[in-house]
Amino acid sequence: MGRTSDARNKILEAARTLIEQRGYSALGVAEICTAAGVPKGSFYHFFASKQALALTVIDEHWTAQQQQWSELLGSDRAPLERLRDLFEATEEFQRAGRQEAGLVVGCLFGNLAAELSNQVPEIRDRLQEIFEAQIDMIEKVIVEAKDAGQAGPAVDTRDAARSIVAQIEGRVLLAKLLDDPAQLGTLWQNSLGLLQVPAAARPAGV
Amino acid sequence: MGRTSDARNKILEAARTLIEQRGYSALGVAEICTAAGVPKGSFYHFFASKQALALTVIDEHWTAQQQQWSELLGSDRAPLERLRDLFEATEEFQRAGRQEAGLVVGCLFGNLAAELSNQVPEIRDRLQEIFEAQIDMIEKVIVEAKDAGQAGPAVDTRDAARSIVAQIEGRVLLAKLLDDPAQLGTLWQNSLGLLQVPAAARPAGV
Numbered sequence: 001m002g003r004t005s006d007a008r009n010k011i012l013e014a015a016r017t018l019i020e021q022r023g024y025s026a027l028g029v030a031e032i033c034t035a036a037g038v039p040k041g042s043f044y045h046f047f048a049s050k051q052a053l054a055l056t057v058i059d060e061h062w063t064a065q066q067q068q069w070s071e072l073l074g075s076d077r078a079p080l081e082r083l084r085d086l087f088e089a090t091e092e093f094q095r096a097g098r099q100e101a102g103l104v105v106g107c108l109f110g111n112l113a114a115e116l117s118n119q120v121p122e123i124r125d126r127l128q129e130i131f132e133a134q135i136d137m138i139e140k141v142i143v144e145a146k147d148a149g150q151a152g153p154a155v156d157t158r159d160a161a162r163s164i165v166a167q168i169e170g171r172v173l174l175a176k177l178l179d180d181p182a183q184l185g186t187l188w189q190n191s192l193g194l195l196q197v198p199a200a201a202r203p204a205g206v
Numbered sequence: 207m208g209r210t211s212d213a214r215n216k217i218l219e220a221a222r223t224l225i226e227q228r229g230y231s232a233l234g235v236a237e238i239c240t241a242a243g244v245p246k247g248s249f250y251h252f253f254a255s256k257q258a259l260a261l262t263v264i265d266e267h268w269t270a271q272q273q274q275w276s277e278l279l280g281s282d283r284a285p286l287e288r289l290r291d292l293f294e295a296t297e298e299f300q301r302a303g304r305q306e307a308g309l310v311v312g313c314l315f316g317n318l319a320a321e322l323s324n325q326v327p328e329i330r331d332r333l334q335e336i337f338e339a340q341i342d343m344i345e346k347v348i349v350e351a352k353d354a355g356q357a358g359p360a361v362d363t364r365d366a367a368r369s370i371v372a373q374i375e376g377r378v379l380l381a382k383l384l385d386d387p388a389q390l391g392t393l394w395q396n397s398l399g400l401l402q403v404p405a406a407a408r409p410a411g412v
Binding site for chain 1: 227228229231232307309310311312316317319320321323324325330333334337362365368369371372373374375376377379380382383384385389392396399400401402
């Protein structure tokens with residue numbers, strides 16, 4: 001890796017950490033460059049603006065997350081087990097983030113949606129696409145569960161997927177507020193309720 | 207109302223609107239005073255700092271919301287109907303806010319929790335108290351529903367209340383991201399799932 005792409009990566013890494021810690025609006029390009037240890041002139045070699053940088057941070061985070069979600073939700077395990085795998089990975093991600101940053105940082109997408117939906121249309125549009133893609137991926141698994149009789153016959157698969165994404169976002173917000181990743185520990189059990197999973201299809205003890 | 211309290215109210219009103227639209231970090235005292243039409247000298251007559259102002263905005267919003275929640279959740283209607291009343295009022299609040307501001311502004315508490323949990327301990331502490339109080343109020347209704355056989359016997363009332371608050375926050379976030387208050391329209395139905403409401407206790411068609 002040459003010096004040039006090193007600088008770009010350092011800027012992206014610093015920006016992501018700072019956005020997670022402090023949000024977008026309060027940040028300046030100069031501060032990001034200082035944290036990255038990169039001269040300000042380099043910044044505009046790689047990014048047209050702070051907004052362009054934020055969009056790249058979002059895209060890189062989504063690329064990695066989408067890859068992980070695809071693997072977990074596309075595995076050959078039973079549909080409800082795949083949802084459990086996703087929730088466990090989400091909790092683990094918050095735990096690892098806490099270990100690294102000292103505090104639960106929450107969801108990059110949720111944080112930015114709360115902060116910027118009414119301020120930066122380009123970021124709002126990108127986040128809308130990402131949340132819709134998350135809902136699509138979860139809905140596919142719910143459809144499979146329903147076809148297998150492992151979700152209630154009356155479940156609206158689209159709305160249930162939306163509710164599960166909302167539930168993840170709400171629980172991650174509580175985890176951040178309370179600095180406690182264990183707030184995500186009952187996501188799976190609650191999803192069984194949202195999906196009206198018949199008693200016979202529930203694992204023992206749930 | 208004398209001139210003095212007028213100025214205080216104008217500052218509070220402007221601050222609340224600006225915090226809803228743009229968050230806390232990006233705001234300055236000078237901007238708040240300009241929006242309020244109040245000289246900057248007056249500001250420090252009423253508030254020691256921007257943080258003190260934000261805490262007052264939070265407290266006033268909570269006082270009003272707590273009053274509304276108490277009325278709705280403490281009414282003499284059936285427990286599950288009281289939850290429905292709360293969800294309908296929450297959706298109506300977002301619709302009214304959208305009419306006034308032109309865009310869904312989301313949840314003041316959720317927005318600030320996402321933005322400031324890792325930055326301003328005093329605000330984080332206050333928000334923790336508010337969310338715990340919300341969970342307490344909802345749990346009381348769930349306990350009543352459970353005692354009446356209208357929630358599943360295996361439901362953990364505390365965790366179910368936490369899940370409902372998380373569900374509200376997640377749905378309000380989607381409503382803000384999509385500028386669509388109808389995202390809150392299935393909160394009640396989803397809560398019946400979270401509460402494992404027996405089929406016999408569900409209203410017709412749900």
